[in-house]
Amino acid sequence: MTGVNRRIAAVSALWLALFPLLAGCWDRREINDIAIVLGTAVDKEGEMYRTTLQIALPGQMSGTKGGGGGTTGRKNWLMVSDVAETPKFATFKGQQMMSRLVNLSHRRVFIIGEKVARDGIQKLLDTMARDPDNRLTTLVLVAEGRADRVLNIESSLELVPAEAIREEAALFQRHPPTLKDVANILYDPGKDPMLPCISIAEMSSLDADNTNKAIRLDKLAVFRDDRLVGIADGELRDGLLLASGQSKDFKLLVPAPEGEGNLNVIFHHYAARLQPIFERERIRMRIIADGYGTVVENNSNFFMHRPEGIKKVEQAVNDAVRNRIEKAVRWLREKKSDAVGFGRAIHVRRPQEWHRMRKNWREEFSRADVEVVTMLDVENFGYNRAPFGKREEVLR
């Protein structure tokens, strides 16, 4: 054996000897030793937090195994829940009921119960930044009532409710807020959180004796700092979405300008700009709503296909949008919550002014004038002039 060979042998022996020493450091973990958490719900019971984990049961999900199986009755997920002084510690206690290690890296949604939200969400967020297991891209939602109940509603369209909630959030608004967004907003005095809000909907089923439950996402939870101050629905919610530019394929139902019935308009292109205007003592916030929409339904006896008809439709649309935004802003001022982010707009446009007023921004905000400018066009009426299937003589 020559010197070179001996050296090679010695180096390889050293390498091999190192491997057993490393055994303790290996964080090797097989996929069938981890519990993949897809969603978390946090609720409050007295002074204690209840954390509920929704864990995927992959074995139930796919049909690779032969021998029947099917999906009858058995759920694709497991709910594990426990109560403790802090939400994270409740997770640890939940871990003690499971044979697999909790893995949070695939958590899609983080759902906050209404009661927790009213008490303040900051306490929930600390662990998100501290524990590397968490992902800041998790979506944050508020549940009306108890969060764990909503998280356990089966969706026939997705394998797991958490996934269904995430998809619904992506359809509901343009940029559903993630943990990272929420944390950013909480740091910023010029903006308050506005989170999508889910609730349980009773869906009447075709089976006469049975009602199905579904997860409905159609509300917005508005915060002041980290506390929930109101849940907006209907026109109020529309106004908030429109003012913040968060609306996605916004659908507007307006009464026909003349005659009876309604028009249905969808805005595929919509953007809102905030423009602060300083006038001596006062600030005027101008909201510019811009976009164009398509009439998808004319359920009235109004005949649009004349220049003045088009003008009237556009007028009605602009009025409706302005009304909704004004209503929403009025409501926000009442709640002293700057969920749309006027403060941030001032910060961006006039940093000096902002540093002067950021201390008592809430007061300033409740006094500020708001002006809504709408520049919405209706571009597409469809090619059939009259309402489909209606004789022209009954039109107005």
Next chain:
Amino acid sequence: MRDWRRKWRHRRMSMDDPHSGSGGGGSGGVKKGDSAGKNNEGHGGGQGGGGNGNGNADGGEPLQPSLAANEERLGHILQDCSDIAFRRFRIKDGREALLVYTEGIVDSAETHLHMLMPLLFFVDPGLAEKGADAAASQGVSLSQMRRIDSVEQAVEAVLSANVLLLVDGYAEGAAFNVKGGTRRSVQEPNSEVVIRGPREGFTENLRVNTALLRFKIKSPDLKMVRFVKGTYTRTDIVLAYIDGIADRKIVQEAKRRIEAIEINSVLESGYIEELIEDHPNSPFPQLQYTERPDTVAGQLLEGRFAILVDGTPFVMIGPITVWQLLQASEDYYERFYISNLIRWLRFGFALIALYLPALYVAVVTFHPDMLPTTLLLSVAAAREAIPFPALVEMLIMEVSFEALREAGIRLPKTVGQAVSILGALVVGQAAVEAGIVSAPVVIIVSLTGIASFTIPRFSLAITIRILRFVMIFAAAAFGLYGLVIATIMLVAHMCNLNSFGVPYLTGVAPFRGRDQQDIFIRTPWSRMNYMPGTYVQSRRKRTDQNTKQGVHESW
């Protein structure tokens, strides 16, 4: 280059050659063959053509004037060689003569027509005074002849397809090259099939192979230097290069290394490859081999050299870079869109062949967070009932796939069917259904298998197969971190490699702008103006001017 010599000397000393001591004729003959090759460099055509002009310089047993003595001596040496024929006859002028040749490897029809017939019937009696040589050269109508002075030369000539003519009364003989016998004819190469491109492949016959090259490059600059190696096999080796394109230093180095070889037998070019490569311990091939004359011609024209070995259709090319091993000859025949697309596909699949199984092991055992959630759920579902860790599962499948492939190569075609059924049904489907391995692993192993078949050079494909296992172990031990470390070590090793002094990654490391025309993209021929800089003596243009046809500027 620098440590090449050290390694080389070491290997040569350890080489076991029990016969080098005995029979001084044997090793002496090797040297003479080399010098013959050197002298012959200029007109590298004729096999055995006149190289022995320096006569009986280095001793050996001289031939006797007596024919009977010579016959007895040769008969003794070639005792029990039933394929050697001794034909005693009388030349027309009355002298005794003897023909010695090996049956089967000489063309007997030609021998009879051009040697026996004229000597028996038509020899001018006046020639008798001028020796066997003169008699033969004027009586025998064969082109390749050389003079034989010693017994060793005589034996060597007889065994390498010469007909030896000995005439009574002369202490010399004449050997005529009448190479014949049956060998495989030129056929389509099996190991490198192309859709577009020449269909002819090299054969086992060295002279056919050199002819195939000469058909393609009709230039006096194509040099073919001959060497003879192997104490027993006396194998002809030809070093081909194009003078004026190839770097003289590299060619000189190649000659030096081939000359330095001392070995008993050369049965395939692989013997030579292992003896002359720069880094015998590296898993990477440092010489390319091919069965295709067009590939060799293309490489020669880019300034490389080729080593042809008699008895094998595989010709070696050097110096090479790793990029060259990822290129197929078809890249240059198809239009450049097609060849670029296919080349990128190949690059991509080479990476898949190397990394995919390791990546799977790393992601599944260390970083499940890197997979998209839905994909993770399907993988988790498939793995739910599997009793093995991902590493073991992957190894089971990879090893059985390698075994399957090995079995498939060796088996006769009729049995091959059975192997593929066994492989597909038993190993694939049944293993998944029984819950022993998971479906994603089967998918990955088969994808990897396909990927390794896309690499055009088998030698590089094997290297990648070996390294794949290294990667799997690195990934299983340290996850993606291990994979990155292994990759860094691999790249460092490749940067350290060179082939006849040319860095293995030439073009990328060291970076050369002009070489970019033919590494990741193959530029159209109208734009490919330069030879790759490393091998070429001077930066020589491929074309004298840009001769793009069919561009109508008046339009």
